[in-house]
Amino acid sequence: MRNSTSIFYNLDWFTIFLYLILVFAGWLNIYAAVYNEEFQSIFDASQQYGKQLLWIGTSIVLGIIILFIDERFYNTFAYVIYSVVIFLLVLVLLIGAETKGATSWFAIGGFKIQPSEFAKFATNIAVAKYLSTLNIKISDLKTKIVAAILIFTPAVLILAQNDTGSALVYGSFILVLYREGLSGNFLVIGVATAFLFVMALIMRNEIFIFPFDIQLDGTILLIILVGLVCALLWYLNRKSKQLLVIMIAVFIASAGLIKSVDYIFNSVLEPHQSKRINVMLGLESDPKGAGYNVNQSLIAIGSGGISGKGFLEGTQTKYDFVPEQSTDFIFCTIGEEWGFLGSLVIIILFITLLLRIMYLTTRQRSDFARIYGYGVACILFFHFTINIGMTIGLAPVIGIPLPFFSYGGSSLWGFSILLFVFLKLDSDRMKVL
Amino acid sequence: MNKRALESRTLVISVVFVLMAVIFIIRLFYVQVLNDKYKLDADNNSKRNITEYPARGLIYDRNGKLLVYNEAAYDLMILPRQVPEDLDTNSLCKLLRISKDHFIKKIEKAKAFSYYKSSIFEREFSSEEYARIQEQLYKYPGFFVQTRTLRNYPEGTAAHVMGYISEVNTAVIEKNPYYKPGDYIGKSGIEQSYEEELRGKRGLRVVMVDVFNREKGKFAEGIYDSTAVSGNDLELTIDADLQKYGEQLMQNKKGSIVAIEPTTGEVLALVSAPGYDPNLLVGRERSNNYALLNQDELKPLFNRALMAKYPPGSTFKSINALIGLQEGVITPSTKFSCNNGYNSGRFHMGCHSHPSPVDLKYSIQTSCNSYYSNVFRTIVDHYKKTETGYSKWRNYVLSFGLGTKTGIDLPNELNGFVPNIDYYDRYYRKGGWSSLTIVSLAIGQGELGFTPLQMANMATTIANRGYYITPHIVKKVGNKRVEVIDTSIYRHETGIAPKHYEEVVEAMYDVVEKGTGTSARIDSIQVCGKTGTVQNPHGEDHSTFIAFAPKDNPQIALSVYVENGVWGSRWAAPMAGLLIEKYLKGKVKREDIEIRMLEGNLIEIPKKP
Known part of the structure; x- marks a missing residue:
């Protein structure tokens, strides 16, 4: 390589650009969502937006570190990383802290770490490694079973943490498998069953x-x-x-x-899950109970109109009518304060990012990097679909974050690692023979 | 599968991505641009119109004594959303002193109204109850207290004059856009007739609230806000001490006392008995108490002073004397004989034993039936036709404010009744009646029906020697005298010459000095009066008395009407004397009469609480 000393050589700056826009747009919207007169400084570290800035900074540092690590590390240590994360998932069940009925956190000092946010990356890297192994064909039953075990092990462990939403994310790997040759019938069966x-x-x-x-x-x-x-x-x-x-x-x-x-x-299904599905299907109207979140979310987004109410002017989100407005329902702030135009921009940004990743996969020489890329796109797509779909009443209320937007250190770190590893693999694509 | 087929799947997946984005964009366009419902919902969520209730005007008596003020009361509010599932219902019921059934019913009602908006759970706790409840209330999330004001009557007097306020009903809300559900409105008395003066002007604040209904600042910098303006205070013409004294005299009796200041038409006292404590119709027990009062056989809610139609009896003889003098059918020295009654053909009207013949002065002093039968018949019959004579007589009567509403500034006043020609034509047939047929009008009996207010007004007119001012109960609205504002207050003339009044006034002075009304006599005051004993087919006769004093510069004129009091001289006359003494002297010296009046009980059944 002509200039192997610079890690930034060959880096896909367009993706980086999209990443930074999404992350900072997220930060502004978290500020707007939890804004209150008492803590006006956007840098106040006692507030969510102050902390989120910390997460963004550390995420960028993490990204740079990832870029410094040799690309062969990820391929070589894929199963090790996977095993460590599976161990953490088991460990969190045993000694994890419980919040809102889910046992999915390690409390370390003042911070909380959620291993399931890193499990997506670990699973993706393991699946990519396995499917890119020589002589592995997806048409073999054995391959299917092994892939299924790799995918479902973390999913089941996360389900055991009572975090159904995060477990469902692993369903997105069916698209990766489909791309690698899994019969379309599986997709058909999946859709038909649903x-x-x-x-x-x-x-x-x-x-x-x-x-x-x-x-x-x-x-x-x-x-x-x-x-x-x-x-x-x-x-x-x-x-x-x-x-x-x-x-x-x-x-x-x-x-x-x-x-x-x-x-x-x-x-x-748990009663609250059945109820959420019923509400989404319109079988039950319950604006005061299970339907409350969706209804308030629709009111916030719908009242935004074409151009929105303006930054910090969103009454529905600012005054806490929308629940979880900085995490799962962050899209409401966008819809209310920036209106249809703002929502449109965000959706286009996301789709551009997804299509960019899909495009990047086509120039990979290594199967590992290529398959890993599919995984990144499909995981992000699943989050994007369920999260935004939930806020506009097209999907049941499943609590998973909007990538790069939602408040939360673990999820931002998790998504950043997921993306930057792919960017590293992509920037070093020429090294692969 | 070949490589190319697999590569096309990259495209398939990309298309799925784009499709999802398109679905989202369409949905967002519908929700944000096409559909307006959510914008309204957002306003409902975060905008609150908060009404600022003005303080209702205070009410004072003519001497500045406070009769009505506002007292803080506390409504217990509920916000169902914040009420926890595991609420300790039993202890809360105990704290509020309500039953569990009642509690459940109220909770259901509040939830049915709104899960997210607060509503009244229990209304109108007093300050003492509030203090007790407030201490414990922190244990019950979702419940909080809102203040409002209630009327309070420190003197506990003149309930019928004051009236009461209560929540507006839907009929009022539909008719008058000013009122909104939950508002209070005057329902009777001056609370009703001066509603617009007393209520003031409501203010409005539009604020932003958060999900917990906490205020978050003004909406649109307050351009839609308006401040509340307090209601006007009223000064009444009522003299609270006299009013109270009248109520005491009338305790355990049925009837009415009305006293008027003759020169101004100001009502000094307006008593209807039995009455009630106005404080009963305030607060949490209002509806219970109202039901009890409404069911009471003695009808304490019925304002006899304005609504009862009583025959005036012999008190009316003064009027017939005046008409006779004005019509020239008699002079003060005209004499008629009386042989224990009046006879005309087979007709006989009894009278008590007294010297005969009698002149005008003595006829009033001794209340001679025969004399007035002659006077009345002569008045009617000295015209060619009975009808002409009768309507002439009737017009004189009406000019005293009798038989029609006086126009007092209180609601629900009734007309009273003086029959017209049509009435007799219908009753007897046209031409089928004569002065003899209707001769009982001569002595204030027959079809005549006057309200006690009208009878007091009759006394006022005599005291004034020929005119009266529209009686009224409010002296000042805010700082303005009511005569300036109210065009219905003016001087009414009777068209009878003042010199005729002097004759009757002298005669009425004799009534008290040496006639039927000596029990109203006061040593230091020249009192004029006329007794009446009204035949009552349903029971004992009614006792009535009209009076004014002092004779030459009258400051008070009044009527006293005591149902089933048998003789005018037994109850009504002594009471009138006591009231005059009380008003003019400030103190009653004749304690033996006072005690007899106060202790008198003309109601057999014990009074309900």
Whole structure:
């Protein structure tokens, strides 16, 4: 390499630029969200915005350190890093501090560290390492099982911490696997399962009345409809015996799923989770209970209008009508104070970042770096979708942060590490032979 | 799978990213730009219109004695959102002294109103109750106290004059945009008739609040704010001491006392018995007490002074004498004979035994029925037609303010009744009645019905020798004298010459000096009066008396009406004497009469609390 001494050579400054804009926009909005007359200085370290500035500073330092570390370190020590994080996840279950029903924090001095925020990075690096290993083919059952174990182990541990939102993030790896050759059927099955689950929820308490006094409850009707669709698909290809078997299997599985919705909904999910899903589906209107957050969030965003109320002028967020307005519901501050135009800018910034990462993956020579890049994009995409979707009533209320925006040291560090490792791999892409 | 197929999946994933962004942008456009609902909701959340209640005007008597003031009361408010699930309901019920059922009902009501906005949980705790509750209240999150003012009546007198205030009902709110739910409005008495003067002007503050309803500053720098203006104070014409004394005299009796300052028309006392303590209709027990008073058989809420229609009885003879003199059908020396009554054909009206024949002066002094039957019939019959004579007579009567509302500045005054020609035509048929048919009008009986206020006004007119000023109860509004503001207060003339009044006044002086009204006599004051004993088909006769004093420079004129008091001279006349003495001398010397009056009980059933 001509200039191997400079770590900044070959660095993708556009991504860095997007990163810095998002982080500082986040900081301003945290200031606006928790603004109060008493502590007006944006640098006041006793307030969230003062602390967030500390997190931003340390994140940038972390990023620079990452850039100094040799790129081979990440590939070589991928499993070690993964193991350490898994150990921490187990440890936090045993000695972690409990806040808001979740046991996911280590309290160290005055600060709190959340290992699950680093587990995303660790899992991503391990999955990338595994899938980039020579002679590994995703079509092999063994590969699928190993990948699944790598992905689900941290997910299950995080679920055990009672942090459902963070656990669901691991679902985003299905896109990475899909890119690496996992059959599209898995995606179809995933989407179809979700669709059936939602339909079953909507229809299960309805009674449908047909001519000739036939009354069917929604669950039965849905099973009949699935049966008809399966029969139709088979009829179009009626020579294929294989398809017949598949369709029968699909039908039985669907019927089983539909019938078990009640059980899952009432016994597996926590009551508050069931309620949030019901509210999102419009099955339950409960503006004072479970629907409160979403309703207040919509009011804040909706009252912003086209150009917003102006910086620090957002009454809904400033006066605490929106819950968690500096963390999970930070997007409300953007929507209220900067309006539709501000929201538009933020969404475009995020999508630009995601597309930029996807573009960067295409120029990687190493499979490890490439697959790692997919992971970064998919994790960020999942957070972006669920978080913003939740604030505008398109997704159930699942408490996960908006990357780079939400207040919180662990999550900002976690996302920064995730991104900067990819930037390091990208800047050293030429070293890979 | 080949490499190229996999590479196309990068594109698929990128398209999914972009699709999601497009969905979000569409949704945001709908929520932020197309839909206005959220902007209204945001205002509802964070903007509060806070009403600043002005202090209601105070009320004083004519001597500056405070009759009504405002006292702080405390409403217990609830904010359901902040009430914890595990609230210690039992101890809170004990603290508030309410039942658990009541508590649950109130909680449900508050929640139904709003989960996030505070509403009244229990209203109008007194300062003492507040002190007790406040100490413990910190244990019950979601409950707090808001102050408001209540009326308080330190003298506990003149309940019917004061009236009361209560929360506005929906009918009022719909009719009058000034009032909002929860406002108070005068419902009777001067609270009602001077509502607009007393209430003042409400102020408004528009403030920003946070999610805990804490104020966070003015909205739009206060350009929508306005300050509250206190109501005007009222000075009444009532003399609180006289009023109270009248109420004491009337205790355990039914009836009314009205006293007027003749030269000004100022009402000095307006007593309706039985009455009640105005403080009963204030505060938490208001509705209970109201129901009790409303169910009371003696009708304490009924303002007899303005609403009861009583026949005036013999007190009315003075009026007939005046009309007779003015019409020229009699002179002071005209004499009629009386043989224990008045006879005309087969008609007989009884009278008590007294010397005969009688002239004008003696007829009033001894209250001779026969004399006035003659006078009345002559007045009516000296015109060609009965109808002409009767309507002439009736117009004189009306000119005394009798049979129509006097126009006093209190609500719910009734007309009283002096029959017109139509009435008799309908009752007897046209042409089917004569002066003899209606001769009981001569002695203030028959269809006549006057309110006690009208009877006092009658005494006033005689005292004034021919005119009266519209009686009124408010002397000053703020600093302004009421005559200046109120055009309905003016001098009413009777059209009867003053010299005729002198004759009647002298006769009425004789009534007290040596006639039927000697029990009203006071050594040092020249009192004029006329007794009345009113036939009552439902029970004992009513006792009534009209009077004024001093004779030549009258300062007080009054009517006393005691139901079932049998003789005018038994209850009404002595009471009138005591009231005059009290008002003019400030002190009553004739204690034996006073004790007899105070202890008299004309109501058999014991008074309810």
